[in-house]
Amino acid sequence: MTxxxxxxxxxxxxxxxxxxxxxxxxxxxxVLSPGSSYPAITVTxxxxxxxxxxxxxxxxxxxxxxxxxxxxxxxxxxxxVPPVLSIGKSHTGNFAQGQxxxxxxxxxxxxxxxxxxxxxxxxxxxxxxxxxxxxxxxxxxxxxxxxxxxxxVLSPGSTYPAITVTxxxxxxxxxxxxxxxxxxxxxxxxxxxxxxxxxxxxVPPVLSIGKSIQGxxxxxxxxPHTP
Numbered sequence: 001m002t003x004x005x006x007x008x009x010x011x012x013x014x015x016x017x018x019x020x021x022x023x024x025x026x027x028x029x030x031v032l033s034p035g036s037s038y039p040a041i042t043v044t045x046x047x048x049x050x051x052x053x054x055x056x057x058x059x060x061x062x063x064x065x066x067x068x069x070x071x072x073x074x075x076x077x078x079x080x081v082p083p084v085l086s087i088g089k090s091h092t093g094n095f096a097q098g099q100x101x102x103x104x105x106x107x108x109x110x111x112x113x114x115x116x117x118x119x120x121x122x123x124x125x126x127x128x129x130x131x132x133x134x135x136x137x138x139x140x141x142x143x144x145x146x147x148x149x150x151x152x153v154l155s156p157g158s159t160y161p162a163i164t165v166t167x168x169x170x171x172x173x174x175x176x177x178x179x180x181x182x183x184x185x186x187x188x189x190x191x192x193x194x195x196x197x198x199x200x201x202x203v204p205p206v207l208s209i210g211k212s213i214q215g216x217x218x219x220x221x222x223x224p225h226t227p
Contacts, residue, residue: 001026003043004058008051008077016041030063042093051077084152085121085188089181089195096200099169101134104195106163108183110154117154117186125165126180126192130199132175138163154186155211173199 003024006012014021016214017039019028026041043059055075062068088107095102106123110116125146127133133146139161142149148163165181184190 001042001059001061002077005045005061006055006057008055009057010048011130012041012044013045013081014041020088027063047077049080053077053079054057057102059202081113081115083117083156083186084114085109085117085154085183085186085191086111087123087181087183087191087193089179089193091195091197094198095169095173097169097173097202102167102169104165104167104179104181106138106181106193107159108154108163108167109159110156112157114156115187116156117188119186120151121154121186121188122149122184123163124184126182127167127198128177128179130170130177131167132167132170134168136163136165141159149185169199171202175199175201201206 001019003011004180011024014024014026016026017038019026020042021027023086028038032038045057052172053076054066055077057073057075058070059073060068060070066221075194086109089104091102091104104186106125108121109124116179123136123141125136127146136143136146136148138148140152141150141161141163143149143163146203150160154160168178175198177199179195180192181195
C-alpha cells in the first residue's frame, strides 16, 4: 500500500498491526481471505502552514495477485488565524527631575477574534532621553536589560501578566517625555504603545539679602550696622 500525499501534506509515519512500513509505503505477505480486511493502517501527516483550504489525499494498494486500487479522501484545511497582539503602557501621576525608581505598567493582550500565539513573544522598552531603565519584571517573563520575553501560548481575548518598568529620571530631563514600548513575535505583527509623561522641573532656590543701618551716621565716625 502506498500513500500519495498532496501538496500541503507531509507523511510523518505509517503504522499498522502486521504491516511493515517505510516512508510512505506499507507491505505484508500474509493471506487475506475472501470477505476479510487487514488491520487498519494509521497515516500521520504534518500540514504545511501554507496548505490550501482543501486537499485530496490518495492511497493505492497493489500486489497479492490483485489489480491495483486507489482511494481518495477530500480533506478541508482550516486556514490558520494569526494572533493580533496589542500593548498598553501607563503610569500614575507626574515624575520629577532627579527622581529614582519611577514606574510604568505594561500589558500585552491578544485580540478576541484572533488566533493563539506560537513561539516567543518579546516586549522591548524604547526609553526617551531623560529616562534610564533600571529594571523590567513580570510574572512568567524573562527580562534582561530593556527586553522581556516568554513563549507560553496567549489565547484569544487573553492578557499576559503585567510588566513593571522601573526608571530613573535625569536631573536635566525635559518637562515632558514620550516613552514607547513594542511587542513582537508569537506569530503576530508588532505593536507599539506610547505614554506621555510630565516631568516636574526642579525649582531652584532664590536667595535674597537685606542691609540696614542702626542709629545716626556721623561724619568721620564708624557706626555699627546690621546686615
